Amino acid sequence: QSVLTQPPSVSAAPGQKVTISCSGSSSNIGNNYVSWYQQLPGTAPKLLIYDNNKRPSGIPDRFSGSKSGTSATLGITGLQTGDEADYYCGTWDTSLTAGVFGGGTKLTVL
Amino acid sequence: EVQLLESGGGLVQPGGSLRLSCAASRFTFSTYAMSWVRQAPGKGLEWVSAISGSGGTTYYADSVKGRFTISRDNSKNTLYLQMNSLRAEETAVYYCAKDLRWGGDITGTRDSWGQGTLVTVSS
Numbered sequence: 723q724s725v726l727t728q729p730p731s732v733s734a735a736p737g738q739k740v741t742i743s744c745s746g747s748s749s750n751i752g753n754n755y756v757s758w759y760q761q762l763p764g765t766a767p768k769l770l771i772y773d774n775n776k777r778p779s780g781i782p783d784r785f786s787g788s789k790s791g792t793s794a795t796l797g798i799t800g801l802q803t804g805d806e807a808d809y810y811c812g813t814w815d816t817s818l819t820a821g822v823f824g825g826g827t828k829l830t831v832l
Numbered sequence: 833e834v835q836l837l838e839s840g841g842g843l844v845q846p847g848g849s850l851r852l853s854c855a856a857s858r859f860t861f862s863t864y865a866m867s868w869v870r871q872a873p874g875k876g877l878e879w880v881s882a883i884s885g886s887g888g889t890t891y892y893a894d895s896v897k898g899r900f901t902i903s904r905d906n907s908k909n910t911l912y913l914q915m916n917s918l919r920a921e922e923t924a925v926y927y928c929a930k931d932l933r934w935g936g937d938i939t940g941t942r943d944s945w946g947q948g949t950l951v952t953v954s955s
Contacts, residue, residue: 755939761877766945767869767942768945772932773941814938818894820894821882822879823878
């Protein structure tokens with residue numbers, strides 16, 4: 723059971739928009755930055771969003787992040803078949819003094 | 833571009849030990865915290881351990897506390913994970929990852945990941 727809760731799967735058509743939620747508590751999301759990772763099949767995770775809503779260099783602005791209270795959301799617009807991947811939210815848990823991840827969300831672009 | 837190259841994975845019997853290494857290059861290794869994250873086959877990411885840039889601060893997941901030891905040799909730009917008393921359920925790809933922020937403090941954000949090394953715990 724993951725400390726952070728994500729939906730197991732989401733799907734949408736090419737060109738559409740999708741959001742992925744990540745729910746936590748005051749000891750993790752509520753008081754720490756959230757990051758999002760994209761894991762394409764057979765590859766290592768890749769940082770997509772950091773500090774709740776910032777994009778590393780090279781990440782297109784189709785990807786966005788937000789945080790409110792103890793929840794965070796990843797948004798992807800203009801969906802492409804190449805966006806099919808597993809997406810993970812992550813942060814630090816101050817009470818556990820441990821890194822924590824969501825269980826991951828599999829995105830299918832229909 | 834940052835490079836992280838894990839090694840040391842392989843087949844080990846339950847109760848056995850293994851030491852993983854992660855060779856880092858193209859960044860000032862000693863000024864960044866590092867982490868180990870694992871992923872069991874078909875499962876999600878699980879944070880394992882983290883170490884500050886100086887090596888003076890370490891944290892572990894409860895599931896590995898007392899059995900795993902994270903360390904680093906800043907003179908060799910190498911991160912290690914000593915794993916003892918391994919269990920079958922710890923079969924996974926183990927990734928080393930670099931922390932986002934310069935300065936050496938441990939944060940919850942990892943901006944570079946290695947390709948991973950597979951650890952199989954089986955008799």
